[in-house]
Amino acid sequence: MSAVDGLLHPRAVAVVGASERSAMAGRLTRYLRDFDGPVYPVNPNHQQVHGLPCYPSLLELPGPVDLVLVMVPAARVLAVVEEAGRAGASCAVVLSSGFAEVGADGRALQEQLVEVARRYGLRVIGPNCQGLLYRPTGLAATFTAAADGEQAPDSGIAYVGQSGALGGSFLGMAGDRGIGLTAWISVGNQADITATDAAELLVADPNVRVLACYLEELPDGARWQRLTAHAAALGKPVVVLRSGRSAAGERAVASHTGALVRAGTAFDLLTSESGAIQVDDLDELLDTAVALTAEPRPRGRRIGVITSSGGAGGLAADQAEPAGLVLPELDPATRDVLAPLIPAFGSAVNPVDVTAQVIDDAGQFGAVCDAVAASDEVDAVLVVLTTIGGEAALEVAESILRAAKRSTKPFAVAWLYSHEQIAEAGSVLRRNGISVLGTTTAALRLIAHLVPREHRRAERAVPRGLARFLDRSELTEAEGAQLLDALQVDRPRGRVVEPADAARAAREFGDEVVLKVQSPDLAHKSDVGGVLVGVPSERAGSAARDMLDTVAANAPDARIDGVLVQEVVPRGVELLVGVQGSEHGYPPVLTVGMGGTTAELNPDVVSALGPVDAERAVALLRELRGWPLLDGFRGHPRCDVDAAAAAIASISQAAAELGDELGELEINPLVVHQTGAVAADLVVRKEAP
Structure with a gap:
């Protein structure tokens, strides 16, 4: 971030598009009156702006400039940024709109903007942003009306946000309450400098005590983890407001886990684990940031x-x-x-x-x-x-x-x-x-x-070479059986056969069996008639043929690998255990809940970042509304919670080892008995390349 030192501590600031005729352009120069260095208005149509000499171009300034504020029509921005690079500036704030936010043509223009800036080693905030404020140097490089008037005493609070309008609201609300922000940065479209970049810069600033963030896009997980860890090490609280938390996930997933875990869960869990605080509205963002500047803080929850x-x-x-x-x-x-x-x-x-x-x-x-x-x-x-x-x-x-x-x-x-x-x-x-x-x-x-929070994630176990099991994009349950064996998770005995051999195979597993169609294209086999439970062994052959006919009618394009003839798993408490693999730098997300085919109708699930150990797995199970069913509800025998926890921990360790190679792995149900826990069904999907 040394390349953006000129952002907060510029030797001089130039305003390209400076004018007194436009309210927004006029504020840019007027607000810079308290800046402790030279301010150069640039506009070939003016001789003077707000009492300052105005220059026709950046190449004709009387001295060096570090920070260039750009407020010209989008079509002229590239030429201005190139001129800024030639003038030796280190940072440009592109306030102009008309880029990625307006569609494909705007996105192409934004990409060209970044290419030009990189050619000169120039860092860019924006486009489509409202600029920045930095109290220690008197820098008010923004056109938001919220910066008008006398500023309240410095609070030590810094703000970084993607939405310029909401950022202006936050600044105005702070002013109404007599709170002066130490720094305020609107990053707009994040063509170059992202919200995380700006946050890293401010967390490292000795003048900043608390950081407030408004995010619309999920940041890179590894970068966000480093930022929050650095903030925690410095004792600087981070408060986050994120929009879009209710939106559907970007990738379609076939499992129950994918339907039950909303988009951004990994971000939310990582944020919480780091000690950062997530809030639900702008008022709460400000209230919490202000409260965190005060002492003392509560030691507990009483x-x-x-x-x-x-x-x-x-x-x-x-x-x-x-x-x-x-x-x-x-x-x-x-x-x-x-x-x-x-x-x-x-x-x-x-x-x-x-x-x-x-x-x-x-x-x-x-x-x-x-x-x-x-x-x-x-x-x-x-x-x-x-x-x-x-x-x-x-x-x-x-x-x-x-x-x-x-x-x-x-x-x-x-x-x-x-x-x-x-x-x-x-x-x-x-x-x-x-x-x-x-x-x-x-x-x-x-x-x-x-209230301070403590979170602990288990260390990764010794690698077990699990990548060898992901030899195709979707594993059938029978193919995944070897993976379960490697994870030391119990499963029912079974064998994949052709329908003609189903009766002979069934006799190996008792009087009754379970029949399951095996297809890499069918995650929910029961939805297409591909699961039969309690089939008499002598009728397994005809039942298998009928089942395949039903599947062919309901899913004519599905590839069929055969029929899994499987022993019947005794009744027990059914759990769902799923992990979504690492993505965009985030750890894998483990989800544990009450399982079965109706898991989505009345969701009872909890999530955590993987890996977890058995102790943490038990703690997750205790958070479920259905925990009493495991713990001996109304005189029923207590289930083997330790076995269930061991399976959960092993699955989470597998996800941590497989990293971004794994799309998702789900056991539904994991049937927990008085003794032992058995994975009765399995979905494994490899992450798309």
Whole structure:
């Protein structure tokens, strides 16, 4: 990233397309008045722009330039970028639109832009972006109206985003709350410098304490992993808002796992594992980034709730568990301190209902806050307030602030009232590092984001040469049997035969058998009539012929390798265990859930990055709603969870070893008995080259 040092610390800035006639172009030069180096407007049609001499071209500037801002029509951008390269600039910010965002012609133009820039070693932000801000050098290289007016005090928060409009909203919202961003970068189409590139630059900056990111495209997994690891090592929190999280995956997958695991799961898991925080909207992105600049942070998930309304406290109690927080019972010593401070019609349990009577006495209310915060049972304090506004609200805010300053635990406030009535009180709290939210849900989510998390992934096992099993793009179940054997995952006995030999083979496996058509083209064999269960052995031949006729009618183009005659697996608890192979630099994604043919109707699944060990596999199983079925539900015998966990761990290790060669591997079902776990069906797909 040394090539973009000129991005944040340029010796001089040139504005190509500078003008006072256009509001956007005019802002570019006007905002640069505080920059601590020369600013050169460039426009052959003007002699002067905002009191600065204007030059006809970049090649006629009176001194060197590092950063060139380009705001000309798309058709002229290539010529300007080439001129910037010839002038010795190190970075160009192409604010112009009309590139990849408008279709094929625009994409071609964007590719040409990158080619020209690379010819001169020039790095490019954009096109179709809104520029950047960097407080330490007074650089305001943007046209967003959100940069207008006096800037609030520097917060240590940096922002990187793909959407210029949302970036402007974030900047404006921060300004409204009195928060000055240290840096703000809009990367637009990411033709050259990506959001990850910009984030790496800002994480390494000593002036940045917290990084907020808005992403529309998934970044490269290896780069994202390095970025978040570097940020964690530096103690700089990363907060991420990603759009498109509900979109269908780009690749079509044939297994249940593919239907159950949404696009971007690997990114979400990797982000969480790194300690970075994902949020769901722009408000939450800003609230969380600001809260992370304050100290202290909660050590655990136990919160003490203080409220002026029993109803509001009840809402907070109901919403705490879904947010991953707990409301512990306060210790007797704390309740003894609270008892004389709260009227008899209030409550000294958690939530602590102080009633309006105590709210009217700032000193008494502060003493309640002190007592709850001092409890060893509490890691953070949430104050939930209702219809308190004006001067009374300001007094309450000041009492909360005094208590927070005396405490070693963080405070947050959910204030459920008119914004106008609490504006001054909220401003007092926010300016002093106490978050004020408009709902209890938002406040609880914020506190949950601040709690440190620990994730552990297992080390990769010794390689077992598994690549030899991926000799074709799709493996039939019979072909995958050797892979299961190598993974030490139990499977039913079986043999692939022609229909004429099915009865003879069936007699080897008992009175009844399972028949399965074997085809690399049929992942869901039962959907086309390709699975028969409990077939009497003496009827296996005729049943196999009938089954193949049905399959031929339902899937006439499917290649048929024969019929798998398989022993019947005794009933047990059915699990789905699937892994999607490494892709775009991300680790493989392991998915575990309650299985069977109806797995997609009522999904009960959890996912984790692979590989996992047996201990982590058990933890994943415990997260399932169906866990009691494994653990001896209503007097039923407990299943062999250890065997299931060993199989899950082995499959995840296989995915880690196979890396991007594996598309997906799924066992559905893995039938778990009192003793042992058996892979009753298998799908293996190699990643397309």
